Amino acid sequence: MKYSLIVKSAIRSLRVNKIRTALTILGVVIGISSVMVIISAGESMKKLIYIQLESFGSNLIQTEVRVPRSSGGVSSQATGVVISTMTLDDRQAVNKLDNIDKTYAHLMAQSLLAWEGNIKKTIIFGVSSEFIDIDNSELAEGRFYTKEEDDNMSRVIVLGSKVKEKLFGNSSGLGQSVKINKMNYKVIGVMEPRGTVFFFDYDSLAFIPIQTVQKMILGVNYIQSITAEAIDKNKSQDTKQAIISLLRERHEITDPDRDDFEVTTMDDMAGLLDTVIGAITLLLIALALVSLIVGGVGIMNIMYATVAERTFEIGLRKAVGSTKKIIMQQFLTEAIIITILGGVGGIILGVVLTYLIYIIANSYGFEWPFALSFSGIFISLVFSSAVGLIFGSYPAKKAADLDPITALRRE
Helix, strand or coil: CCHHHHHHHHHHHHHHCHHHHHHHHHHHHHHHHHHHHHHHHHHHHHHHHHHHHHHHCCCEEEEEEECCHHHCCCEHHHHCCCCCCCCHHHHHHHHCCCCEEEEEEEEEEEEEEEECCEEEEEEEEEECCCHHHHCCCCEEEECCCCHHHHHCCCCEEEECHHHHHHHHCCCCCCCCEEEECCEEEEEEEEECCCCEECCEEHHHEEEEEHHHHHHHHHCCCCCCEEEEEECCHHHHHHHHHHHHHHHHHHCCCCCHHHCCEEEEEHHHHHHHHHHHHHHHHHHHHHHHHHHHHHHHHHHHHHHHHHHHHCHHHHHHHHHCCCCHHHHHHHHHHHHHHHHHHHHHHHHHHHHHHHHHHHHHHHHCCCCCCCCCCHHHHHHHHHHHHHHHHHHHHHHHHHHHCCCHHHHHHCC
């Protein structure tokens, strides 16, 4: 019997119960589209991470305070514990190391900004004046503060675009004074919109000289991090080790488990995030495969039901000469047709959902790249075919093994 005739016969059989066939195909569609969307989302996330890391600069080395490993080893910001051992003197020492071009220190606070009745709760980003030279942020108008203004603890402020819009609307705001803790701060600049980077909204920040934040807003002497710009990116790991050795010496640390800081290069950060995203993606794929297996169970159920309903037909065909091979091919073909249709439908739905995620993410300010994973499409096709073969084989074998005399007696 020609295989084309088997295919035509399989299609006719599937049309007999259209609703049951459609629901089975839908189960496969959901499973396949889930796998594809998850893999594509993982690819998009990786691209987004690398784009955002490049926006910082690939030659940056970040040094942040942290709770020593002997006490848990997590970020001080995550626990609420204040680590006050890192100071501006540490920043000056790091700045003198070989392969370091320039650095800036950072300290965050939160306060209310007020101007003529308009009030906004704002994150104060206290940074050194060198921030504007190292970071890729740009000014929309005005200027950034100078080293002299930082050293003199000047009460000047540069507003993020959202902060400026909240306080001044369409007006410039330059030269105006905003109140923080009942003290006036002169607006000298407004930043260009930058959006959200690593879930951190730069447009909602207000930039103030770090020494002003230390003495006039928080009343502290410590800093939270040092960002260094390496001259030669290829020597970043050596420079990282030099920073570690320097700070251990300055903080009188002999046991690495007592380190109250952590040094990270951009390559370190990319590798860590890549690993985390990869692990999450694998977990989500595993969950999506469960839905695909459920679709396979649906195929098995429909094939069992079909065998039961067509027992007499199977017996009659075997009585007139159809072999076990032909009967098995007939039912396997029906299962494969279901999975192929489900696979194609799942891929189409996966592409549509991937594009919708791209549209929605960008509408909320995320620069989410549109990435179709061809490996995801391939995996989806392989799994859809495998599901049809695996879950269709046993019912097909059961149909092929039916005794024709017994089958004819059941009618």
